[in-house]
Amino acid sequence: xxxxxxxFLKVTGLSALIAASGKAGFELLRPGQVEASSVPLAKGKxxxxxxxxxxxxxxxxxxCKKACHYYHNVPEFGNPKVEIKWIWAEQYExxxxxxxxxxxxxxxxxxxxxxxxxxxSNPPCCRVCPTGATWQREDGxxxxxxxxxxxxxxxxAGCPYGSRSFNWGDPRKAxxxxxxxxxxxxxxPTRTLGVVEKCTFCEERLAxxxxxxxxxxxxxxxKGSFIFGDLADPDSxxxxxxxxxxxxxxxxxxxxxxxxxxxxA
Amino acid sequence: xxDGGKIIVGLIIGIGLLxxxxxxxxxxxxxxxxxxxxxxxxxxxxxxxxxxxxxxxxMHLLDKWRQTVVRKGERYYKSTNGKTYxxxxxxxxxxxxxxxxxxxxxxxxxxxMKPFCWDCHLVPKEKK
Numbered sequence: 001x002x003x004x005x006x007x008f009l010k011v012t013g014l015s016a017l018i019a020a021s022g023k024a025g026f027e028l029l030r031p032g033q034v035e036a037s038s039v040p041l042a043k044g045k046x047x048x049x050x051x052x053x054x055x056x057x058x059x060x061x062x063x064c065k066k067a068c069h070y071y072h073n074v075p076e077f078g079n080p081k082v083e084i085k086w087i088w089a090e091q092y093e094x095x096x097x098x099x100x101x102x103x104x105x106x107x108x109x110x111x112x113x114x115x116x117x118x119x120x121s122n123p124p125c126c127r128v129c130p131t132g133a134t135w136q137r138e139d140g141x142x143x144x145x146x147x148x149x150x151x152x153x154x155x156x157a158g159c160p161y162g163s164r165s166f167n168w169g170d171p172r173k174a175x176x177x178x179x180x181x182x183x184x185x186x187x188x189p190t191r192t193l194g195v196v197e198k199c200t201f202c203e204e205r206l207a208x209x210x211x212x213x214x215x216x217x218x219x220x221x222x223k224g225s226f227i228f229g230d231l232a233d234p235d236s237x238x239x240x241x242x243x244x245x246x247x248x249x250x251x252x253x254x255x256x257x258x259x260x261x262x263x264x265a
Numbered sequence: 266x267x268d269g270g271k272i273i274v275g276l277i278i279g280i281g282l283l284x285x286x287x288x289x290x291x292x293x294x295x296x297x298x299x300x301x302x303x304x305x306x307x308x309x310x311x312x313x314x315x316x317x318x319x320x321x322x323x324m325h326l327l328d329k330w331r332q333t334v335v336r337k338g339e340r341y342y343k344s345t346n347g348k349t350y351x352x353x354x355x356x357x358x359x360x361x362x363x364x365x366x367x368x369x370x371x372x373x374x375x376x377x378m379k380p381f382c383w384d385c386h387l388v389p390k391e392k393k
Binding site: 073135137143145146147183186187188189190191192203207 | 331335336338340353355356384385386387389
């Protein structure tokens, strides 16, 4: 006899305990690392965006929104309760509630900021998704797999930036008078009822070596207003802009490490 | 047995009703539909893989494509015929097979298959 039943149970129980505590301990010390390391997308990049607020106008934000929503077949429902937004405009005090005080320069306080998914380095949405429908790629893009989304909306509760929208209705049944040519881009899918969606940093365009739609649109209006690039590369235009100018990010105290930078001065 | 006659008559009627579709359709098997090719598909002669492979495995291929594209960012498919294809149902498949109702739907309807691809993926407008 090699091993008794009692001893076998002891050994398996103990090793299971060690294995479980090992992963949990790793999770506690370096949150998100376990999930992140399991995605093989060896590009070693970190996409980020710097938005030069000195050049951004409310009209520019609206143009970007129009172009983005046109490209990604995002419908307009005409009701803020069921609104779907990938990029949108918000006032300073709502975008940066912790930075805001009443004695700040009036032109900043009254300014509209373009908001989108921050593609956080420590994304809370990915940690709460029960199906793995949203995850962080190795190049930093917080990606969504709409095939897998079950519409539980945990990610919407997890995201502190309101970057995620839920399809309360079938996007193809959005009011015709608000969406005359919907679906607008025949090369991109729509979503379906009961699925969460958000900005994907135009990953399908990045794959082709093109810039995101909002960046392209904004730079057509004013060059250098939206700067997109690789944070991992010290010589990238994003890093250069961030070195040169003072920038802020949204709700950094939450530890999500957002990757959208707003250049203020 | 109480009311034996009624029960037996009821049973006969019931079973008869249950089997009526078989009697109704007896002897006339529904012919399997033949998917129609568009001129563009005919001209290309080959799909991304051989006809036999596509016939039996197109669903597995599409599933693999969606997994690798969305989750791994691998957007090109190296076919066994040596060519490389952009992996996209909407952009690549439906470019040749732009006649969804005659190409996809006929067989899917015949076998009672309802793929949910089209809930999100757009179908090109067909000329009538």
